[in-house]
Amino acid sequence: MDNTWRLVVFADECDEWGNCPICEIDYADCDCPGPTQEDEYEYQTVGDCLYARPLNGGDDGIS
Numbered sequence: 001m002d003n004t005w006r007l008v009v010f011a012d013e014c015d016e017w018g019n020c021p022i023c024e025i026d027y028a029d030c031d032c033p034g035p036t037q038e039d040e041y042e043y044q045t046v047g048d049c050l051y052a053r054p055l056n057g058g059d060d061g062i063s
């Protein structure tokens with residue numbers, strides 16, 4: 001699993017059709033981390049931006 005930090009997309013950043021500004025597909029279908037997924041992601045704030053990465057993305061090393 002990819003464990004790089006990715007920009008969190010907030011629902012209110014979506015366009016008038018409800019599409020993600022990064023993926024340009026429906027926010028519900030896109031793969032971007034949201035701001036309330038503490039079960040799945042850890043978060044860090046860099047400047048004014050919130051980034052997330054998967055909690056299980058690195059350490060167990062089982063493939």
Ligand SMILES: [Zn+2]
Nearest residue numbers: 020023030032
């Ligand atoms: Zn997206």
